[in-house]
Amino acid sequence: MLSDYQFKGVKMDYKMKLTEDELAILNGEKGEVMAKVMKSLVMYGDVFNAKRMVEISAPSHFVTSFGISIMKAVFDIMDEINNAGITTIEKFTVDPRPLDYDNVKCNPLEKLVFGIMYGKQEDYEEQLKKTGLKDSNAFSCTCYMEEVGNIPKKGDILSWAESSAVVYANSVIGARCNRNSALIEMFGAILGKVPEFDLLTDEGRKATWVVEVKTSKKPEAQVLGSAIGMKVMSDVPYIKGLDKFIGKELSEQAKDYLKDMGAATASNGAVGLYHVDNLTPEAVELKHALIQENAKVYVIDDAELERVKNSYPIIWKKPDAKPSRCFIGCPHLSYNQLIEWTDRIGRELDKQKKTKVALETIFTSAPDVVAHFKENKEYHERLLSYGVRISSICPLMYMNNPICAKRAVVTNSNKLRTYTTARYYTDEEITSIAVRGDISK
């Protein structure tokens, strides 16, 4: 049954059951801007047949961290919110900043373009602060790292965006969050409520795909995630056979693997939740009861992974160009991954009888994680001595600069490959390339 209300003189039908307080907000009793926030969430809920709003139970994470000048429409909304004195109920974290001239060097032309592109960065960060940003270090796509501290509990209801963080929170932590868009996540954080549908419900968390991993060795996380994402798109997969390779406990290594795999499922498809047999919290608890009847089956073997990897188009102008930069850490690296990558680069340098990487190589990680890593003087100094730099930027936003996009950039991130001209290589391949300085085998 439809209800209706008057919004700025315009009649709007809605289907959700709203409380008196929610209806009052919709009717403008807390001002026009809050009414628009509510209207957006009610329309959003109605599309997905949500029956009601539910309270969020943990701080939010926002996806929009960049002040790109042409996103004026977004800044206008932020102004409306700030001018109305509206803030989020709890402090939030946000995705990485786009720039770090100290650690990711740019030529004058690139800098000029960045200056134009991200000309609103300072203004936008000020808008974020006014809205409820946690602190000046709260810029990372991996807000759930212990050092960053935005860590929900199993069962928490979230209003997050950032596809890699949402899929991690749902799958590895067992929190409940839909794949919200930028701005929608902010509206939920302001209202303290989100419409209840899809991944917030038991039914919506059931798997409609069974993915059977039948590879001869541990699959590359980012290629496995890519294959799953491209196949199941926005459905929920239940992955069998992966625990054989990454274990039955959510160790730091297993969580890092799932972080990288999940980011690829979310960017190469639109996966918001996956279950891993014997490993992720709901799969451990509910086992195969999580799989819907008549779930489709996708078998992944060595040949399938090879097929997927070979399907990635090469969009460098010169396919055999010498690379000029290497990004490792999209999503941001954990502390353990910074240690592992330092060791990996060290071993490769020994193997190639070199002391420094030949290719400008940048590891990206959250500001608080980098601070933790710097406390480990031995590893930090070793990494710097290899010629590798550490930054907390978003490589994707760096590559959005059309001048930077012309560079031959290599990465081990399937997300970065998807959105930019960067070329994907496996961890083993990229280690060798970074040290050698070229892509020839």
Add this chain to the structure above:
Amino acid sequence: MKKEFKGRNVVAGTVQAQSVVSRKGMNTLATFQKSILAKKKTVFGSDQNNEDLYKKEITGKALCLPKTIGSTTGGMVLQSAAALGLAPKAMLFSESIDSIGAAGVILADVWTVHKIVTVDNLGQDFLDYVKDGMTVTVKEDGTVIVE
């Protein structure tokens, strides 16, 4: 030959436009970002993984697709495209709309003066029938006529 399909209104409206068709999920950020960042007056698809839309004109078209995929910035990208006058006139989904696509068209509707008329649940028959360059008429009740 004219064929009629009935879907569900997400953002109701009346519009007529030429179709551009993606047979698979459209990655909104990857498709729109290059043209928006380059301040083009028209969006040409820039997603290297989507050969259906790659380098095709999208602004002002009736964009026919199963769903959107990819980054959660997608909704904001659609809203910004609408505010800049770069959005498609209509988005016509064969499947149920996804959360990012829905957010984009709702944000455009509530927070900008530009509307992207949106209908979902049009069915696989719709996507099988419609081809690039056909004339698509969307009616207020969610009826879509392709000819």
